[in-house]
Amino acid sequence: MVLLIVAPAVKPCEPPAGVARLYSALNRHGIACTVLDACIEGILQLARNPVRGSDRWTTRARRNLDRNLDSLRSRAGYRNFDAYKRAVADINRLLAMSVADPSIHLSLANYQADGLSPVKSADLVRAFEQPEGNPFFPVFSARLTDIIEKERPFLAGFSLNYLSQALCTFAMAGFISRRFPGIKIVLGGGLVTSWMRSPSWRSPFGGLIDLLVDGPGEYALLSLAGIEASNPDPPLPDYTPFPMKDYLAPGPVVPYSASTGCYWNRCSFCPERAEGNPYVPVPTPKALEDLHTLAVRTRPALVHLLDNAVSPALLNAICTHPFGTPWYGFARITRQFTDPDFCASLKRSGCVMLKLGIESGDQEVIDRENKGIDLDIASAALKTLKRFGIATYVYLLFGTPSEDLESARKTLRFTTSHSQWIDYLNLAIFNLPLNSPDAIGLETSLLYEGDLSLYTGFRHPKGWDRAHVRHFLDREFRRHPAVAPILRRDPPFFTSNHAPFFAMNSPS
Ligand code: SF4
Numbered sequence: 001m002v003l004l005i006v007a008p009a010v011k012p013c014e015p016p017a018g019v020a021r022l023y024s025a026l027n028r029h030g031i032a033c034t035v036l037d038a039c040i041e042g043i044l045q046l047a048r049n050p051v052r053g054s055d056r057w058t059t060r061a062r063r064n065l066d067r068n069l070d071s072l073r074s075r076a077g078y079r080n081f082d083a084y085k086r087a088v089a090d091i092n093r094l095l096a097m098s099v100a101d102p103s104i105h106l107s108l109a110n111y112q113a114d115g116l117s118p119v120k121s122a123d124l125v126r127a128f129e130q131p132e133g134n135p136f137f138p139v140f141s142a143r144l145t146d147i148i149e150k151e152r153p154f155l156a157g158f159s160l161n162y163l164s165q166a167l168c169t170f171a172m173a174g175f176i177s178r179r180f181p182g183i184k185i186v187l188g189g190g191l192v193t194s195w196m197r198s199p200s201w202r203s204p205f206g207g208l209i210d211l212l213v214d215g216p217g218e219y220a221l222l223s224l225a226g227i228e229a230s231n232p233d234p235p236l237p238d239y240t241p242f243p244m245k246d247y248l249a250p251g252p253v254v255p256y257s258a259s260t261g262c263y264w265n266r267c268s269f270c271p272e273r274a275e276g277n278p279y280v281p282v283p284t285p286k287a288l289e290d291l292h293t294l295a296v297r298t299r300p301a302l303v304h305l306l307d308n309a310v311s312p313a314l315l316n317a318i319c320t321h322p323f324g325t326p327w328y329g330f331a332r333i334t335r336q337f338t339d340p341d342f343c344a345s346l347k348r349s350g351c352v353m354l355k356l357g358i359e360s361g362d363q364e365v366i367d368r369e370n371k372g373i374d375l376d377i378a379s380a381a382l383k384t385l386k387r388f389g390i391a392t393y394v395y396l397l398f399g400t401p402s403e404d405l406e407s408a409r410k411t412l413r414f415t416t417s418h419s420q421w422i423d424y425l426n427l428a429i430f431n432l433p434l435n436s437p438d439a440i441g442l443e444t445s446l447l448y449e450g451d452l453s454l455y456t457g458f459r460h461p462k463g464w465d466r467a468h469v470r471h472f473l474d475r476e477f478r479r480h481p482a483v484a485p486i487l488r489r490d491p492p493f494f495t496s497n498h499a500p501f502f503a504m505n506s507p508s
Contacts, residue, residue: 001031001032001033001034001151001152001154001314002026002031002032002033002034002041002152002154002155002156002157002161002225003033003035003036003147003148003151003153003155003156003157003183004019004022004023004032004034004035004036004157005036005038005156005157005158005159005167005169005172005404006034006035006037006038006039006158006159007038007039007140007158007160007165007168007169007171007172008039008042008043008110008111008136008164008165008168009039009040009042009043009106009107009110009111009138009164009165009168010109010161010162010164010165011108011333011353011493011494011497012038012108012246012247012248013248013249013494013497013498014171014247014249014251014253014254014255014304014419014497015037015239015242015244015247015255016037016159016161016255017237017255017256017257017306018159018161018188018189018190019035019037019137019159019237019244020237020239020480021146021216021218021234021235021236021237021238022157022159022217022218022221023035023237023238023241024235024236024237025218025221025222025229025235025236026221026225026233027077027238028217029222029225029227029229030252031222031225031227031306032151032434033222033241033243034145034147034151034153034241035241036143036144037242037243037277038136038139038140038143038168038337039165040243040247040252041110041139041143041243041246042136042140042217043071043095043108043405043494044138044246044345045139046095046106046135046136047065047091047094047095047098047141048065048094048101049098050062050094050097050098051097051098051099051100052097052098052099052100053093053097053149054318057090057093058093058094058097060090061090061091061093061094062094062289063088064090065091065094065428066284066294068086068087068090069091069248070089071083071084072084072087072088072091072248072249072250072425073245073247073249073250073251074249074250074468075250075251075501075504076251076504077250077489078368078498078501078502078504078505081393081489081502082318084088084120084491084498085491085492087492088108088491088492090495091108091248092107092108092492092493093150095108098135099135100113100135101133101135102337103115103201103470104135106135107491108248108494109164109491109494110164110242111164111165111167111168111491112164112405113167116167117449117450118163118164118166118450118452119163119288119449119450119451119452119453119454120449120450120451120452121204121205121451121452122204123167123206124166124167124170124452125204125208125390126211127166127167127170127171127174127234128170128173128174128177128208129174130171130174131171131172131174131175131178133171133349134167134171134172134473135166136168136171136172136386137171137175139293140168140171140172140175140177141179144172144175144176144179145179148176148179148180153183154182154183154184155183155184155185155186155221155224155225156173156176156184156186157184157186157187157217157221158173158185158186158187158189159187159188159189159217160186160187160188160189160190160191160192161190161191162191163190163191164190165330166440167189168338171206173187173209176206177208181416184210184211184222184224185208185209185210186209186210186211186212186217186221186224187205187209187211187213187252188212188214188217188220189210189217189478190211192213192214193214193275194211194271194275194454194455195212195452196214197214197275197276197277198435198454199435204451211224216233216260217232217343218488221482228263232305234257236290236293236294237254237255237294239252239254239294239298249301249497249498250301250501251300251301251302252298252299252300252301252302253296253300253302253303253304253308253497254294254298254300254302254303254304254305254325255303255304255305256287256290256291256294256303256304256305257282257306257307258281258284258287258305258307258310258311258314259279259280259281259282259307259308259311260277260278260279260305261277261278261279261280261308262277262308262309262491263279263281263309263311264309264332264372265269265279266372267357267359267369267370267371268368268369268400268436268437268438269359269369269372269400269430269432269433269436269438270433271433271454272308272479273436274433274434274435274436275433275435278427281311281314282360282377282387283308284313284317285312285317286315286316288314288318288321289322291303291318291323292321292323294323294387295323295324295325297305300325301325301326301328302325302326302327302328302352302500303316303325303326303328303499304327304328304329305327305328305330305413305476306321306328306329307329307330308330309330309331309332310330310331311330312336315336315346318346318349318351319342319345319346319348319349320345322348322349322350322503323350324350324505325350326350326351326352326455326500327349327350327351327352328351328352328353328354328355328496328500329354329355330354330355330356330357330358331354331374332356332372333356333357333358333377333378333381334356334373334381335377335386335420337354337377337381338377338380338381338383338384339384340384340387340388343384343385343387343388343390344388346388346390347390350458351390352390352391352500352503352504353390353391353392353393353423353497353499353500354390354391354392354393354506355384355393355395355505356378356381356382356392356394356395357371357395357397358373358375358378358394358395358396358414359371359395359396359397359400360397360400360403360410361396361407361408361410361411361412361413361415362403362406362410362411364402364407365400365402365403365407365411368402369400373377375414377420381474382394382408382418382421382422383418383421385421385495386420386421386423390503391423391424391499391500391502391503391506392421392422392423392424393423393425393426393499394415394422394425394426395410395425395426395428396423396425396426396427396428397414397428397429398411398427398428398429398430398464398469398472398473399429399430399460399464399469401428401430401432401438401442401458401460401461401462402424402464403430403462403464404462404464405464405468405472408464408469408472408477409476410437411477412476412477412480412483412504414479415477415482415483415486416480416483416487417480418423419482419483420487420505421483421501422486423489423499424488424489424490424495424496424499425483425487425490426490426496427473427477427478428468428488429469429473430469430471432444432451432455432456432458433454433455433456434454434455434456439456439458442458442459442461443458443459444456444457444458444459445457445459489502
């Protein structure tokens with residue numbers, strides 16, 4: 001028996017696709033498997049037990065908890081944005097108040113502990129050695145003991161995808177290792193893969209973790225179970241072991257990856273490219289079949305396509321053979337999106353929102369960073385998508401080596417002149433990936449003090465450093481009267497995960 005574990009803290013609105021795929025692969029080969037989503041379980045339990053706060057806000061939040069949870073699990077909860085924000089803020093308040101130690105900061109989207117950094121291996125080792133210090137300890141120690149004593153797994157596999165999960169993952173692994181020393185501990189997932197793809201990687205976790213897995217984990221787990229797998233197709237994710245009704249969404253949200261890597265793979269700021277991740281698509285007919293099967297089996301309220309960029313071939317296939325469920329995902333801006341017929345069929349296929357990386361409003365920056373988009377096409381695409389009722393979540397990136405204040409102001413002008421066609425905005429400050437080919441020629445230094453950091457600081461060639469970028473964003477960009485309302489409608493904590501539900505409720 002294999003136990004697959006998702007540790008806190010990730011946004012508790014959908015199950016993780018990676019674990020669903022592992023579960024499916026193990027089942028297909030006759031390996032019994034149990035899944036523990038310790039994130040959603042932990043968050044719901046901690047929210048019920050605030051140990052601090054007798055103020056009016058916490059008292060109200062406690063009184064309204066069930067009503068607020070119900071509202072985030074119903075379509076009606078996404079009709080009134082102010083009521084939604086109040087519900088989210090109240091649940092988040094209870095989580096913050098559930099932690100006795102004021103040096104620990106827990107929210108609906110993050111977990112941080114002062115003095116413990118998820119990018120320092122020594123701190124992760126400390127979390128492993130002192131699991132009692134983790135606020136989720138009472139919840140996960142009881143659940144793990146119960147499951148392990150009943151099911152007797154020989155292996156516990158953790159899916160570690162985000163920095164916000166790292167400290168809790170190591171705390172849970174440390175608990176298992178101490179209490180049930182015979183169980184093999186395996187760590188995989190996106191973050192572990194990124195660590196291991198660094199050319200200077202040498203595991204600092206020898207003696208603690210039995211196996212770290214680079215890339216998809218199914219073959220590693222099957223081989224530990226004594227099975228040499230031969231089926232090259234990625235398994236269809238199976239969401240049956242997840243507590244689908246518990247997630248904070250108005251119905252099941254089903255994530256699906258039709259590819260890993262990116263078919264464009266040329267943007268110079270991209271961590272995928274810096275890590276050298278190859279583009280591996282699921283063949284389009286198989287991806288389409290998977291989506292149809294998932295739609296029938298899980299009756300989702302929403303499908304979340306996880307691809308870094310959904311390929312034009314898959315978009316076309318979904319348009320001609322829709323799977324009958326609302327969906328959203330990331331796409332690269334191409335001429336396709338300026339075609340009214342295409343956008344109309346995209347809308348009919350169930351597309352409610354597209355996440356689009358425009359990154360800059362300065363064509364020269366876009367070209368120098370190899371983004372490969374044309375701002376005139378982006379402009380026409382935003383207008384056409386809006387015309388057909390498809391919401392847009394636009395991603396902008398500031399502080400790349402080719403940007404300066406003047407180009408950032410061009411981005412501001414592009415945004416303001418398109419504000420009526422942009423539904424949501426994500427503003428990010430550039431991080432230089434370690435080992436990026438673009439680091440050559442830049443004066444680099446350590447940005448984060450951590451041996452597991454994936455990024456490095458650098459001296460900006462035009463003096464447009466992070467402090468200047470932050471100042472510009474805070475004083476000019478965010479305050480602009482055409483930008484501020486877009487930023488204000490971003491769903492707090494859940495951002496693009498909940499935005500499609502508002503898009504589905506808005507008249508098109
Ligand atoms: S489109 Fe996105 S994922 Fe693809 S290379 Fe560019 S930044 Fe990376």
